[in-house]
Amino acid sequence: MTQTTSLSDKLLLAATRLTSKTWPIARYIFPEKLEIDDNRALWVSQTPDYRPGTPLRANISADLAIIGGGFTGVSTAYHFSRRYPEKRVVLLEAKSLANGASGRNGGMLLNWLPSMYGYDLEMTRRIYQMTHAGIQMIADIIQRHQLPVSYRMDGTLAVYTDSRRAEAAQQETELHRQLGIPTCFLDVGALKQKLDLQGVYGAVFDPNSGQINGAQLVRSLRPVLQEQGVEIYEQTPVLAIQEGAALTLKTPDAEVKTKAVVLATNGYTGKLGYFQDAVFPLHAHIFATAPLNPAQLERLGWRETAGYSDDLDRIAYSSLTREGHIVFGGGSNQAYTYLFRNRTSCPNTLYSTKTTFDRLARTMQGYLPDSVNLPIAHRWTGTLGLTLDRKPLIGVRGERRNIYYAVGYSGHGITLANVAGQILTDLYSGDDERWRGFPFYQAAPIPIPPEPFRWLGYHLFVRLTGRSPRL
């Protein structure tokens, strides 16, 4: 563990330690900054030659300015610049491409939306078709541009930890098959052929899903975008947006005057003053093993699948890379932290870095008992953008309808954030018929209470619900 270095951090830490002896609540108010080794995701470590590009140093103007260099920002730059080669498109990224969740996720390339409750059969079919086309589009882009991206498409599992929920999932899968959705239910015996998990009662297998290294995808698209005329400025945080017929984006050294802007900032969007009452940042902890050989995977019981996720509210998920790394996240309150002042860990409490990662390992051992001695090579956190009903928000806003956004993927956004570029380009063009009616499209956000009620409400909820089923 590296230590915090700045004077303010040292003072904060001293205050935390002092106050935590006398007043436990203070530990939440002054938590420690997370310093996990170098907090570097496996995915980013597989792009060793990548260097962030130069920052914006002079004032410029643009037709479209995209803020954020993750899947949403890069996919928007990709589709928009192909549709409008004559327009000036700039992408501004605070740090480096894939700095956010797109370079820090669990790698599961999934169909569906984060929450699939309450839709009729027609919408269920449309959602599956839309995400399936999205996954195919990602694969097509990789092929078209010969991108060096490690991915696999041998299907993932949604596993059930309760016999009644497994039975309900089996019935639902039969209904889905009548809609042409090719998922199938696996009982415990069939599941073992793919993945030998303890404590589960069956699984739904989706053959049209897989696993992907998001950092490689986003970063290898940089030269493609530049070729298409997109100007990319990394190490360029947007500090403020001034609205008007022309928008002004303030960055540390220069301004961008632009006709339209895209908020592609997911869990960070509130800091720009947008969606503060609709999307809140949740820090998710996750680790990856060193690459395992086929004998180790067989001992573990991991045979023929790209990954799985469970049916609990603090969802546990795991994927297997083509190189043999097992990535594991979630499964407990500690794995998803929402601490006061947006910190990611808190010393000497349930939410310390050590407790959190110990807890993650225990959750994994619950499913895969032989994982107990596996070598852990990477541990990191990433910021999710959560909405109250877990519905993403994609659309356009502002008095002049020139502020486009795609945010709030609620931990299930690899596919949709890559589709977001198509959606926003169609919306800009007025050619958006095919997206109308989707639950995320121009949806009214559900307001989340302001702080400190949000923080109190969140903690009350997670303490009370524990290992509750996912809704």
Ligand SMILES: Cc1cc2nc3c(=O)[nH]c(=O)nc-3n(C[C@H](O)[C@H](O)[C@H](O)COP(=O)(O)OP(=O)(O)OC[C@H]3O[C@@H](n4cnc5c(N)ncnc54)[C@H](O)[C@@H]3O)c2cc1C
């Ligand atoms: C730990 C974890 C596990 C996950 N696992 C999965 C999974 O297995 N499957 C799945 O489907 N989804 C998963 N997700 C969710 C998925 O990764 C996200 O939904 C998706 O990456 C969102 O992409 P994005 O481009 O919208 O946001 P991000 O990737 O977060 O990109 C936002 C970018 O904006 C930049 N930025 C922020 N503020 C500014 C500013 N002011 N100026 C300039 N730039 C700024 C950030 O640096 C960042 O690069 C996971 C997320 C996390 C954190």
